Amino acid sequence: MDSTLPIVEIRAIGEHAGRRVRLRGWLYNLRESGKLLFPILRDGTGWIQGVAFKKNLAPEAFEALRGLGQESSLEVEGEVRADARAPGGFELDIQGLHVLQAVTPERPYPITPKEHGIEFLLEHRHLWLRSQRQVAILKVRHGIIQAIRDFFDQDGFVLGDAPILTPASCEGTSNLFEVDYFDEKAYLTQSGQLYAEAVAMAVGKTYTFGPTFRAEKSKTRRHLTEFWMVEPEVAFATLDDVMSLAERLVAFVVARVLERRRPELALLERDVSKLEAIQLPFPRVSYDEAVTRVNQAGGAMEYGTDLGGGDETLLSQQFDRPVLVHRYPTAVKAFYMQPDPENPNLALCVDMLAPEGYGEIIGGSQRIHDLELLQRRIAEHQLPTEPIEWYLDLRRFGTVPHGGFGMGVERVVSWICGLEHVREAIPFPRTIYRIQP
């Protein structure tokens, strides 16, 4: 090995065509053809096929390479060549090898290039992440999160993260994870909203971004027990402002992914024409209209109930972009939602349903800003006031109309990537019957 040669990343390999370089990474696959080896190397930034001719390598180096198991770590040196026969257009003519760790036949890498069942893959999630598909998803997820933060930053929002350990819930404790907090009980947060409301009264526009937890015994392709949520909260915002903010955020995120993550979407075989259709404005339908539309489409929705998964699909199929469903009956919604002045039985709330059957990605509302009304609602929901006295203070000291929403990051990743299940949208998914690895 020539230690004076530059170490390069595979993503920029084309810039080094015709030159000798060093490359370090892992062995993704190894094909053999007589005195010729075709190792595929990956380094996290990409994949490249190497070609090792027996005559170009020291005999012991050739034999060492030949015997390496999948996912062995190594450093190679060689000449970068453009070659139409190589996947990716470039290949590395290997002339030197340094093995960092050889994976041996006694314990071969468990995930082979062939197909595997989901149970096996989930048990090996820590290794499954190395596959091309999972790397692509991680990079889209990263792009989405970066876009979310850029969007709020450009719009003058101030990050105001909420605590993860909380004294009580805003919607009952039945679906909360309980933890010992010294001599008291505490709960893992299911939403940062109440805290975001406090911060909004300090800085005007804020958002929280972090993990949230639901101990719901939900077992579907849309549920995790631990998921990341972004929750903007805006002082003086009305429901219309909330809806406008939500659609601008989603349109921005989709546009950004289309701009910067095309190769990953292609690897995931995502139909990008479906994403290119995500243009402002998004359709808005009232809950009343939604019920009519669902039932005309063959559903059997009863007025006054929430939309089920099938109902959501029946409705979202009618549009080529996310649809905003607003003004649900107060009875099926949370205590803090402002009633519609034109019909107090309806709440000034909104859900955004993603297209293609991906369901709800956003839920938000205008909040009750009147102290007496809020107290009445808390009593109606039979919630204890003592743990949220501080929250009532927000209505005692300069209360103003305000609102916001929560967006589930994994559901957005799942939709944009076109995944079958949200568990692929986060590196280490937590689901009801799995906490390993």
Add this chain to the structure above:
RNA sequence: UCCUCAGUAGCUCAAUGGCAGAGCAUCCGGCUGUUAACCGGAGGGUUGUAGGUUCGAGUCCUACCUGAGGAGCCA
């Protein structure tokens, strides 16, 4: 919590109640352009666990364990 399904080699799956098999992976051999390479050979099994029915159980019955798909609820 409820409904449905599955568990056989490291992996993906076969096997009418009658000798437990294939492909991939691994090992050995062949091949100087392979594309989830290919060709030839070898090793590899307490059929999830515990009972039961039967001359005989991977297969039928019961319970349990583990997991998956879905419902309700939610982002």
